[in-house]
Amino acid sequence: MPKSPTGIIPQEYNHQRDLPAVIKYLQEFPCDPLDKEELLFGWARNVGLKLTTDDYNKVLHVGVNT
Secondary structure (H helix, E strand, C coil): CCCCCCCCCCCCCCCHHHHHHHHHHHHHCCCCHHHHHHHHHHHHHHHCCCCCHHHHHHHHCCCCCC
């Protein structure tokens, strides 16, 4: 079941311009990176924003040693 951003991502981040704040929030949010990806996708869908691979990588690979 997809993760819903409702109740997780703060309501004040409800506009496309809030993408940097949402990414920062998800980078610090304590959950599995794949869940962060789903949350980001759900938020973007709600605000009508098309994400880039780079946007997803910012939440998927945070804190990962390469």
